[in-house]
Amino acid sequence: QVQLQESGPGLVKPSETLSLTCTVSAYSISSGYYWAWIRQAPGKGLEWIGSIYHSGNTYYNPSLESRLTMSVDTSKNQFSLKLKSVTAADTALYYCASKQTYYFDYWGQGTLVTVSS
């Protein structure tokens, strides 16, 4: 089955850019599927960040769209997230997931990103 693993810095300074990568195993990204990022602030619910198709087409949460860039690297079987101008409100556990049209079927274990000086 599909396996996903998030990686990236656990601490980012305010106003800087948060960058995360998700490495996919047991499935070739270029074969299809949508790929997504979801976050969960401490003690809070799930928030969809955005989705990207293997071709590079992207769909972003309107509330984050102005700060967000997602990309896919099929040669490395990875997809990535960049969120600029971060604040403490962006502190969260960030998950990557595989997405069928209507639902997320496989999730990574999540990586905690703290925004603090």
Added chain:
Amino acid sequence: SFELTQPPSLSVSPGQTASVTCSGDKLRDTYACWYQQKPGESPLLVIYQDNKRPSGIPERFSGSNSGNTATLTISGTQAMDEADYYCQAWDSNVVAFGGGTKLTVL
């Protein structure tokens, strides 16, 4: 974007039926799905496309979607079912999650 509304909490006795609701206007036109999240774990898909169970999910989990309300039903609730449950829907390339319902089994 659109919104999905869930009750923050629900309590049920072991062996009883738990019904978790999720309401939102867009549910009339799209599928709902449900995730279970236990402390320290990633969300787990338990129902997709309103009423389908992924492989490995017990039969006591079922779902329905009628009008503007989707419902996750857990029959014969067990202590291991204590968790947070989130509904989710997709419409026009935008995804929304409900705020989550904390299910307590006591």
